[in-house]
Amino acid sequence: MTDISAIETIRLLAHAVKKRLALQLEVEALGLVPMQVRLMKIIHRRSPCTALDIASFMQRDKAQITRLISGLLEQGLIEKHPNPKDKRSHFLLLTPEGDRIQESLSKLIGQAEQSMLEGIAKKDMQSFFTVTQKMLKNLEKDQ
Amino acid sequence: MTDISAIETIRLLAHAVKKRLALQLEVEALGLVPMQVRLMKIIHRRSPCTALDIASFMQRDKAQITRLISGLLEQGLIEKHPNPKDKRSHFLLLTPEGDRIQESLSKLIGQAEQSMLEGIAKKDMQSFFTVTQKMLKNLEKDQ
DNA sequence: TTTTAAAGGTTGACACTATCAACTATATTG
DNA sequence: CAATATAGTTGATAGTGTCAACCTTTAAAA
Numbered sequence: 120m121t122d123i124s125a126i127e128t129i130r131l132l133a134h135a136v137k138k139r140l141a142l143q144l145e146v147e148a149l150g151l152v153p154m155q156v157r158l159m160k161i162i163h164r165r166s167p168c169t170a171l172d173i174a175s176f177m178q179r180d181k182a183q184i185t186r187l188i189s190g191l192l193e194q195g196l197i198e199k200h201p202n203p204k205d206k207r208s209h210f211l212l213l214t215p216e217g218d219r220i221q222e223s224l225s226k227l228i229g230q231a232e233q234s235m236l237e238g239i240a241k242k243d244m245q246s247f248f249t250v251t252q253k254m255l256k257n258l259e260k261d262q
Numbered sequence: 263m264t265d266i267s268a269i270e271t272i273r274l275l276a277h278a279v280k281k282r283l284a285l286q287l288e289v290e291a292l293g294l295v296p297m298q299v300r301l302m303k304i305i306h307r308r309s310p311c312t313a314l315d316i317a318s319f320m321q322r323d324k325a326q327i328t329r330l331i332s333g334l335l336e337q338g339l340i341e342k343h344p345n346p347k348d349k350r351s352h353f354l355l356l357t358p359e360g361d362r363i364q365e366s367l368s369k370l371i372g373q374a375e376q377s378m379l380e381g382i383a384k385k386d387m388q389s390f391f392t393v394t395q396k397m398l399k400n401l402e403k404d405q
Numbered sequence: 406t407t408t409t410a411a412a413g414g415t416t417g418a419c420a421c422t423a424t425c426a427a428c429t430a431t432a433t434t435g
Numbered sequence: 436c437a438a439t440a441t442a443g444t445t446g447a448t449a450g451t452g453t454c455a456a457c458c459t460t461t462a463a464a465a
Contacts, residue, residue, distance in 0.1 A: 125387070126279055126375050128394050130300070133276030134321060135401040136269055141424095141450095152450060157273070171413060178277060180453050185415055207413040207460050232269050235400045239393055244268070246389045250382055251271050257378045258278040284453095295421060314442060323424050328444055350431050350442040 125254075136235070143227055149220060150194065154187050156228075159213060159221045162197060167210040169202065196220060268397075279378070286370055292363060293337065297330050299371075302356060302364045305340060310353040312345065339363060 123131075141153055161176060162168050174184045188211065191197045196217030199209040213221055236244065266274075284296055294302075304319060305311050317327045331354065334340045339360030342352040356364055379387065 124371075124375055125379060125390070126283075126371065127300075127303075128391065129272070129276050129279055131321070132394050132398055132401075133272050135398055136272055138321065139401050139404055140269075154451070157270070160270075169413080174413095178274070178281065179451090181414060182416080182454080183452055185413095189415090202413095205413075205461070207458095209414090228267075228269065231404070232267055234404055235397050236268060237400055239396050243389055243393050246386055247268070247393045248271065250386050250390045251275050253382050254378050255275055255278055257380055258275075258282050261282055261374070261377055297422070312442080317442095322422090324443060325425080325445080326423055328442095332444090345442095348432070348442075350429095352443090 139231055139235075140228065143231060144224075147224070147227070149224075151196075151220075152187075152190075154183075155191055155196075156224055158184070158187050158191065159196065159217060160225065162211050162213055163218070163221050163225075166212075167202070168212075169208050169210060171208065173211075191217070282374055282378075283371060286374060287367075290367070290370070292367075294339075294363075295330075295333075297326075298334055298339075299367055301327070301330050301334065302339065302360060303368065305354050305356055306361070306364050306368075309355075310345070311355075312351050312353060314351065316354075334360070 137153065140156075144151065144153060144156065157177070158173055161173050165172060165176075170181060170184050170188055173179075173188075174181045177184070188197070192199065195214055197211050197213055200212060202208040202210055239247075280296065283299075287294065287296060287299065300320070301316055304316050308315060308319075313324060313327050313331055316322075316331075317324045320327070331340070335342065338357055340354050340356055343355060345351040345353055382390075
């Protein structure tokens with residue numbers, strides 16, 4: 120079927136990415152689900168980082184993020200630190216073990232990304248990011 | 263958080279699209295789930311169309327597609343016709359009611375897509391399709 | 406200063422999405 | 436003709452996702 124819409128293209132691409140990375144994660148057998156890996160990346164990159172920050176960035180329900188965080192806490196991959204400015208909230212940080220796993224998975228995901236981008240010119244990727252940021256902005260406005 | 267990866271961009275975009283369309287679908291109150299709407303579009307566009315065709319196009323498990331099809335059959339939106347060449351298989355077609363709903367939803371989704379693409383130059387969209395097709399091809403090769 | 410409203414996070418409940426395995430009937434291959 | 440593969444179905448289960456209600460804390464309003 121040729122000539123599919125932008126929306127359908129985005130869906131197919133996202134699903135292909137998801138399957139590709141789920142396969143890899145299964146191979147690593149770390150007992151993590153894909154969403155947890157994403158959280159670890161966010162916690163790694165952003166400091167300080169709260170559940171609300173994550174929910175906001177990923178545009179997900181707080182309930183879902185709370186559950187994913189619980190799982191990571193149980194596995195000793197992250198820890199909670201009190202937020203000095205707000206007793207309700209806590210800062211999330213990777214433990215040494217969490218950091219090690221995050222690094223390792225990041226390498227693998229980076230490789231998968233490189234593979235996905237093979238043969239695509241840098242300027243085309245720049246255009247891709249410009250376009251997708253605009254799409255996101257438009258979708259945000261629609262809400 | 264700036265400078266996110268292509269993979270994370272794709273995920274965020276797909277989720278934003280999903281939420282946007284799920285909201286709209288809820289407003290229409292048709293008793294359909296988002297995946298069923300996608301199936302109806304595929305059945306509308308492709309003739310003949312089998313469960314396998316859909317599973318293949320969407321890269322999903324046959325079991326999932328079978329269940330989605332069941333739901334659409336129950337709601338009288340599609341019907342099965344025997345495949346003269348293969349007794350195991352059947353051709354799927356929209357009923358008049360299904361066609362009407364498909365047309366109606368297509369208009370709405372088209373509008374949502376137009377809204378999402380507002381302010382994006384035609385040549386940039388062409389580049390977007392070129393890039394995403396290449397990404398899909400690369401991901402396929404990886405499997 | 407007190408009252409009211411909102412917010413950060415949690416828990417219960419439930420729906421949607423998704424895959425794997427095993428199965429039956431049919432088609433294909435050797 | 437026998438063996439193998441396939442189209443679709445069903446059972447089972449996991450992952451994703453949201454809504455509502457709640458508690459404690461913070462912020463805003465009176």
